[in-house]
Amino acid sequence: MDLLNLVTTARNRVQEPVTGLVQILKILGNPRLPVLLALSKGLIEPTYRLAFLASASNTGVLRLLASRPCDLETLAERLAVGPDEKHRLSAWLDMGVKLGDLATGEGCYQLSSLPAKFLAQPQNDAVAAALEEVIRFHVPALLHGPQMLREGRRFSLDDQDGAVIARSTRVVESFVEAAVDQNLERSLPVRLLEVGCGSGTYVRHAARLNPRLTALAIDMQKSVADQAAANMSEWGLADQVETRQGDLRELDVEPQFDLITMHNNIYYFPPDERVETLRRARRLLAPGGKLLLTTSCQGGNAGLEALNLWFHFSDFGGPLPREDELTAQFEEAGFTDVAVTQVLPGEQFRACTGTNAQLALN
Ligand SMILES: C[S@@+](CC[C@H](N)C(=O)[O-])C[C@H]1O[C@@H](n2cnc3c(N)ncnc32)[C@H](O)[C@@H]1O
Incomplete structure (x- = not known):
């Protein structure tokens, strides 16, 4: 299939006796x-x-x-x-x-x-991981989509590589950090719950902004949670942040948090479970506590649409949300003061916040 070589060979052979010229012209005339x-x-x-x-x-x-x-x-x-x-x-x-x-x-x-x-540069690791995500996960969704539908096959969480995803998701780091900057209380101690913490980088960001913050960081994938715990130790945050494997849907802790963050993972929940997921998060908040959810939404660039496609074909999550859907789901889950902000004009990336005005247990 080396077409460049074919042309080069043809060009070289023009020097040869005229007998080959007709065939070469025929090939080049194709x-x-x-x-x-x-x-x-x-x-x-x-x-x-x-x-x-x-x-x-x-x-x-x-x-x-x-x-x-x-x-x-x-x-x-x-x-x-x-x-x-x-x-x-x-x-x-x-x-x-x-x-x-x-x-x-x-x-x-x-x-x-x-x-x-x-x-090759360590500071560009998120881009390197994103390339790996594209070739290992997005391409198979495009390549095998129709066949998977015929065979009733779906991607599962095991088809992902949690470590690669935790690294590649950091391509939107500056967007998420801007949303945390806007929503984190700095003047008082804050109790944070981060759901689906990935590498833990946003808990570190929050702890830098508010040194009196303490946090529980959970991720449902053990390998991801273990890596996040190792990162916390390396960053000197092990005393301030408890990191463990955990699933929001089963988390059994007191409703004590001033802030719950969910970054880049609402699409890990099927659409018909999203309201219940948000309600569950609300019930873990202290009265007056806030949920900050950041996510890419539908209608973004080709990379985001390929991610959206992958989750269309998964057996555990669902499509990226739409902005109007997010607002309605927050309200249905009982949040007040629901607001959606577009973190960067032109990008399909949204930060959605809501307050738990109610007492716990309702
Ligand atoms: C795309 S990664 C994002 C990681 C990190 N939040 C970030 O933005 O870099 C989504 C993460 O959410 C985790 N996750 C998904 N559903 C979860 C749940 N129900 N409870 C806890 N973690 C969950 C996944 O295991 C995965 O590591």
Whole structure:
């Protein structure tokens, strides 16, 4: 399928005896050839690069090569690839060279393209994880959608990789942080419950804004909760934040919280369970306490619509919400002072807040 090579070969062969010229002109005269070439450059190569870069990132190859050029032996050792498989690793790396993301020199591989260099930087980890999310989860939804419908198959939570999602969701970090900035009380101690905490980064943000904050951070996926707990320790927050595996729907704690946050996870709940989920959150709030829910909504960019599609095909969640739906669901769940704000003009990202004006247990 290497169409570029075909053209190059054809061009070279024009130098050869005239006997081949007719066939070459016939091939070049094929009206589909320019279209195939355009598809190769515009669709096929970017897809290969996306897959290669996602893999080179998650295996640590990009970070390693960012620190220094490495030979095949070093890379094989770091990737735990045995001696018998080194030639295959070399073929994989050479594909990276062919695609322009790696280069070779003096027997070593090094980073070549701007995207490879960008993704290798630790501060761009969320983007690297988002690429992985696209290729591992969004693409299968597009690729297998109709077949899954025929077979009655759905994606389950096990088809996701909680660790990758916890990292990739941080692409909207600045939006979520802006919403927390607007809604967190700074002058008094605050008791926070964060539902579906992912990496725990927003609890850390809140604790930085209000050092007298204490929090319970839960995530229903054990691997995610364990990683969040490790992060809290690393960030020096273990005394201030209790982090554990937990599901909002079964959480059995006193209604004590001044603020409950749910960031980027309302679509993990089926639409017909969302009001009950919000009501449950409200019942865990102290009177006057607030729920802050942030979420991407329907009608966003292609990446968001692909996420929306994935949840259409899942057996546990549902589509991204619409803004008017959110408001109605908050009100039905008993919240007062319900408000929805568009965090950034032009983006389908919303922060929805509501107050629990009622006494607990109703
Ligand atoms: C897309 S991730 C977002 C993580 C984090 N809130 C963020 O914005 O970076 C959604 C997280 O919500 C968690 N989650 C979904 N439903 C939950 C529930 N019922 N109780 C607790 N956690 C839940 C998932 O396990 C997942 O880690």
